[in-house]
Amino acid sequence: MTSVTSRLRPFGTTVFAEMTALAREHDAINLSQGFPDTDGPAALLDAAARALREHDNQYAPLPGLPALRAAIAQRWSEGGNRAADPDSEVTVTSGCTEAIAATLLGLLEPGDEVILFEPFYDSYRVCVALADATPRFVQIRRAGNDHTFDPEELADAITPKTRAILINTPHNPTGAVFGQTGLESIARLCIEHDLIAIADEVYEHLVLDEDRQHISVASLPGMADRTVTLSSLGKTFSVTGWKIGWAIAPPDLTTAVRAAHQFLTYAIATPLQHAAAFALSDPECLAWLDTLRTQLRTNRDTLCVALADLGFDPILPHAGYFIMADHARVSAPKKIDGDVAMARAMTTEARVAVIPPSAFCVDPGLCRSQVRFAFCKQPRVIDEAITRLHEWIGVPRPENYPQPPSVSRNLKPD
Numbered sequence: 001m002t003s004v005t006s007r008l009r010p011f012g013t014t015v016f017a018e019m020t021a022l023a024r025e026h027d028a029i030n031l032s033q034g035f036p037d038t039d040g041p042a043a044l045l046d047a048a049a050r051a052l053r054e055h056d057n058q059y060a061p062l063p064g065l066p067a068l069r070a071a072i073a074q075r076w077s078e079g080g081n082r083a084a085d086p087d088s089e090v091t092v093t094s095g096c097t098e099a100i101a102a103t104l105l106g107l108l109e110p111g112d113e114v115i116l117f118e119p120f121y122d123s124y125r126v127c128v129a130l131a132d133a134t135p136r137f138v139q140i141r142r143a144g145n146d147h148t149f150d151p152e153e154l155a156d157a158i159t160p161k162t163r164a165i166l167i168n169t170p171h172n173p174t175g176a177v178f179g180q181t182g183l184e185s186i187a188r189l190c191i192e193h194d195l196i197a198i199a200d201e202v203y204e205h206l207v208l209d210e211d212r213q214h215i216s217v218a219s220l221p222g223m224a225d226r227t228v229t230l231s232s233l234g235k236t237f238s239v240t241g242w243k244i245g246w247a248i249a250p251p252d253l254t255t256a257v258r259a260a261h262q263f264l265t266y267a268i269a270t271p272l273q274h275a276a277a278f279a280l281s282d283p284e285c286l287a288w289l290d291t292l293r294t295q296l297r298t299n300r301d302t303l304c305v306a307l308a309d310l311g312f313d314p315i316l317p318h319a320g321y322f323i324m325a326d327h328a329r330v331s332a333p334k335k336i337d338g339d340v341a342m343a344r345a346m347t348t349e350a351r352v353a354v355i356p357p358s359a360f361c362v363d364p365g366l367c368r369s370q371v372r373f374a375f376c377k378q379p380r381v382i383d384e385a386i387t388r389l390h391e392w393i394g395v396p397r398p399e400n401y402p403q404p405p406s407v408s409r410n411l412k413p414d
């Protein structure tokens with residue numbers, strides 16, 4: 001017997017908690033959950049320590065500290081969007097996770113439909129259920145060495161009950177960066193059917209290839225007044241534990257987001273908001289982002305090459321923290337069936353924890369032959385994971401995996 005409400009019962013325990021616990025139990029290298037194993041820029045950490053000592057440590061205002069909202073609005077307009085009014089259009093939340101919940105709970109009526117791209121970040125579906133709304137799914141599929149969706153399938157998923165389309169670009173778990181054409185097709189449908197776009201852009205600053213560019217959904221013509229854009233300090237500055245996120249939306253939509261936010265968390269840690277405001281406008285912190293991207297690019301290239309050597313079939317991600325790799329050629333000889341069994345075997349036998357991406361799908365077939373690797377880890381940790389995988393799979397490991405710049409080009413889309 002369980003006391004868990006019927007709304008939440010179908011979702012069990014989040015796969016991140018499950019895999020991280022299994023990784024600890026087996027002393028596995030944790031390439032499952034997407035958190036860096038080094039902290040963000042020193043100046044940011046110093047700003048937090050200073051704020052803790054020098055500022056008041058009581059409740060912040062409900063929508064967030066004015067200084068942080070102003071800094072968020074400033075970065076937002078510098079990123080190619082219209083100017084946002086910090087007072088009526090920016091809300092600080094407990095990570096992007098709360099921004100997702102507040103947006104869906106604040107905007108959806110029971111029975112409304114929301115379109116999610118599958119595979120999806122797992123909290124979307126749960127929050128849609130908590131709002132008594134109904135998800136409809138459009139698949140993001142492999143296309144050569146990239147991932148894409150079919151705009152016709154998206155159009156077909158819209159019904160008279162559709163209220164919103166939730167877009168995640170850059171995308172977790174595939175690392176796809178939605179291009180101009182795809183986004184324009186989404187925008188056209190939103191305008192034609194009078195839909196809200198909810199844009200989760202937490203990996204906006206982690207685009208790793210020069211030929212890809214993050215485009216904010218709200219920056220497309222006709223979209224600013226119907227888009228709620230969500231993001232997070234955690235991914236940008238490697239402080240995922242701070243849980244500072246935000247929602248930017250026109251005043252009417254912001255009122256709905258805040259209507260839920262006030263009763264979910266009311267306000268977010270005051271000293272960390274001071275530090276976040278500092279980071280978003282400090283040249284040293286912003287320059288640090290280049291270092292982060294360079295490191296992530298190297299890690300990605302190293303791991304992609306090693307995974308290919310090991311018999312996986314990785315698809316080069318263009319942004320974010322994750323590599324999706326087909327595991328069939330590794331799992332078949334070991335008689336392991338499916339991504340869940342593979343992720344468990346890798347964690348308990350190879351002692352390298354990964355995520356089974358079927359946790360992000362409703363169609364069990366969509367990601368069954370793949371596993372997701374997080375590469376936001378120190379190079380020596382990635383290196384040790386590669387060694388363990390070589391031992392487990394029985395493929396001799398090259399002395400080194402040096403990364404000439406051509407590596408990523410070789411793996412780019414055909």
Ligand SMILES: Cc1ncc(COP(=O)(O)O)c(C=O)c1O
Nearest residue numbers: 095096097121172202232234245
């Ligand atoms: C796509 C996506 N959205 C939201 C989140 C949650 O962000 P936060 O840690 O700021 O709550 C994550 C975290 O992994 C994510 O990948």
